[in-house]
Amino acid sequence: MNMKYLVLLVLGLLVGCESKTDSTPAPEPNNVSENNGDADLVALRQAVVENHAAYIHETLSEFETQSKELQSAVNAWQASGSTSDLESAIGEFHEAMDVWQRAEVLQVGPAGVMGAVAGGEDLRDQIYSWPLSNACRVDQELVRLGYESDFASQAVNVRGLDALEYLLFAQDTSNACPINSMINTDGQWAALSEDEIRERRRTYAKAATDLVVTSAEDLSARWAEGGSFRTQFTDPSSGQVYGSVREVLNGVSDAMFYVEKEVKDMKLAPPLGVVGCASETCPELIESKYGDRSLRNIRQNLVAFQWLFTGGEGSGFDDLLEAVGAEETRDELQNDIQMSIDLVDAIEGEFTPTLESEPAKLQAVYDQVRNVSTILKTDFVTLLDLDLPKRAEGDND
Numbered sequence: 001m002n003m004k005y006l007v008l009l010v011l012g013l014l015v016g017c018e019s020k021t022d023s024t025p026a027p028e029p030n031n032v033s034e035n036n037g038d039a040d041l042v043a044l045r046q047a048v049v050e051n052h053a054a055y056i057h058e059t060l061s062e063f064e065t066q067s068k069e070l071q072s073a074v075n076a077w078q079a080s081g082s083t084s085d086l087e088s089a090i091g092e093f094h095e096a097m098d099v100w101q102r103a104e105v106l107q108v109g110p111a112g113v114m115g116a117v118a119g120g121e122d123l124r125d126q127i128y129s130w131p132l133s134n135a136c137r138v139d140q141e142l143v144r145l146g147y148e149s150d151f152a153s154q155a156v157n158v159r160g161l162d163a164l165e166y167l168l169f170a171q172d173t174s175n176a177c178p179i180n181s182m183i184n185t186d187g188q189w190a191a192l193s194e195d196e197i198r199e200r201r202r203t204y205a206k207a208a209t210d211l212v213v214t215s216a217e218d219l220s221a222r223w224a225e226g227g228s229f230r231t232q233f234t235d236p237s238s239g240q241v242y243g244s245v246r247e248v249l250n251g252v253s254d255a256m257f258y259v260e261k262e263v264k265d266m267k268l269a270p271p272l273g274v275v276g277c278a279s280e281t282c283p284e285l286i287e288s289k290y291g292d293r294s295l296r297n298i299r300q301n302l303v304a305f306q307w308l309f310t311g312g313e314g315s316g317f318d319d320l321l322e323a324v325g326a327e328e329t330r331d332e333l334q335n336d337i338q339m340s341i342d343l344v345d346a347i348e349g350e351f352t353p354t355l356e357s358e359p360a361k362l363q364a365v366y367d368q369v370r371n372v373s374t375i376l377k378t379d380f381v382t383l384l385d386l387d388l389p390k391r392a393e394g395d396n397d
Contacts, residue, residue, distance in 0.1 A: 048319065060220040061220045067216040075206060081198065086168070097291070102303060104301060106304065128162055136176045137158045140183055143189060164205055164208045253380075259305045261391060263301050268298070272363060283351075293350065302337065309333065321383060324384070333372065336371045337372055
């Protein structure tokens, strides 16, 4: 089993055990399959698919462009080592991560987990491996110069945007490993001068960024017009990946559960002490430990989720709900999504200081996202005749 999904499964079960079962009876499903004889609905479903394909490519293409801006900035920092070039690289990192956090919610096809997502090839993990991020492993690779050769074959949690975040934001020349780690007990880290550590970090960052750009190019190309995956997504008639338009829409719906399983159950619940935390709160369990952008990430996740639901200016799941007479569910979900974003926007500052001074504001975000996820896994999938993703089955939260 993919380690990331094992982590999600354990946390999902824990969160489910902390919650009361919603006893509200599920609505009756609507017959919205391709073969129900409603030509307008069939056309609408295809329009939703086409619109989502365009949005996924637009987002991935934007990330490809931004990753190259990041690459240029990191290259300049690697060459100069100057504070100003580091600040520029950090600025470009934030711009790239903003786009990627939207892409996080678009794990459809090749970005998804192999064996769990239709067409999944684990390409997302090549770019960002959270929650498997491990700063100690990055330091171990720095000591052994593992980034100098065959870096692409190394574990995903020693490269990618999460490793890059640590390399850019590390404020001193200590390492992130425990005292009994070999790089500390054998004196390997102590043998490095401060200048050598900083130089290696810059070179490591360049190697990591280069790989991110390569993966971004690959993933974006799959979704371009005529791209190898996009053709399977928009026309599933070949049956190579999907067997029907319904299965395509189910793939998008599955990706939308990122808001429940990752945002609610992993980005919010553990730091808030809802689950997986032995103290009242656990700030050490935030997503962005070094870049101090955990709340910023959550906002981008919610924005992408909102787009997937509404389809932006085009056709979306909200239109499908209206087409089956479920305007009440459409409006409720739309309002809950916007309220989640508004609650995040109302917080001044980032996750950690808010957790220390005003945890109730973060709890309100958690509660509102939970409202969204409840509708998503009940009325939403039922009314649109979609299936729950396997990782959400049996979750009574």
